[in-house]
Amino acid sequence: MAQHGRSGCPINLTLEQLGDRWSLIVIRDVMFGNRRSYGALLSSSEEGIASNILADRLKRLTAAGLLSREPDPAHRQKAIYSLTEASIELVPLLAQMGAWGRRHTRPSRELSVRAGLLEDGGPPLWEAFMDELRHLHLAAPPPERSVFVELQAAYETAMAEKG
């Protein structure tokens, strides 16, 4: 039964965890940008997240089990954030968000290249990407195919074409 929220509907419960303007942006940057620390997330933020909002979201997402946090051995005051299985399984959701946004908003061409690849690749590509994320974030064995590199290369090509 639903414990504390507004209702026990799974769509509602997902919205209660992720339905704000920043949570999924943070997860997107960890996932697709491989930004793993507070500083990396703050300074390279395309959308310009405020520092207090970022700190708050890192706490909330960690508490909710969507990120894990461990100290950086090289830098005592730094922490490394990783995706968890729960957030890795957001890949299909983010892919659908990208696909919808590509069709029904006016995205910039460079930034929609990755979304296009993810959409065209469909569930098999998503699975391969999720396996790779399990390797990068959960110490699973490395996958044969690096979707991450493919996505990044496509993005950089598009950026170069743009000039």
Add this chain to the structure above:
Amino acid sequence: MAQHGRSGCPINLTLEQLGDRWSLIVIRDVMFGNRRSYGALLSSSEEGIASNILADRLKRLTAAGLLSREPDPAHRQKAIYSLTEASIELVPLLAQMGAWGRRHTRPSRELSVRAGLLEDGGPPLWEAFMDELRHLHLAAPPPERSVFVELQAAYETAMAEKG
């Protein structure tokens, strides 16, 4: 190019339109509950949306092209809200949200039955459902199969079993 928002990323642009706690709840109720008027949305709201928030979201979603609004011929002061092609194409996104919520939150059993059917049916079922929504909301020809009735029947069976 991105016009006014935070960035041209399609995921971000989707979040700017739908990334709040209520917009997708309203769309969900119109879509799966076939609630087409202000009153129906307000009174049967599982989550108890406040009347001012509902009024605001109906305006914003209509302005954004995710709902259309036309006067009810039978009831002069009443309006009928319909999905648009853009919001009908949110079906895969909502299906993924339901699927994720089913796995990673604690939904009530009755309310997750529909999400389970949608997940199991996959893209072919989503397409059939979207065709049906086009019939119900956009005056497209009726489909052969009524996914709507199947989902509703499953939900009601689950409710009856619950007692």
Add this chain to the structure above:
DNA sequence: TCCCTCCACTTGCAATATGCAAGCAGATGG
């Protein structure tokens, strides 16, 4: 050891969004 810089994160405060309760005006129906 001293000091300077860097960096993860806080704090203060104004602006905006949310939630609740009550209100209102036009329509409906007897």
Add this chain to the structure above:
DNA sequence: CCATCTGCTTGCATATTGCAAGTGGAGGGA
């Protein structure tokens, strides 16, 4: 003609967001 209903607004308290500045501990060079 009047009571009621209904779609929607208003007022106001509280929560969330956004911006700018600050803090405090580590790192690192002299």
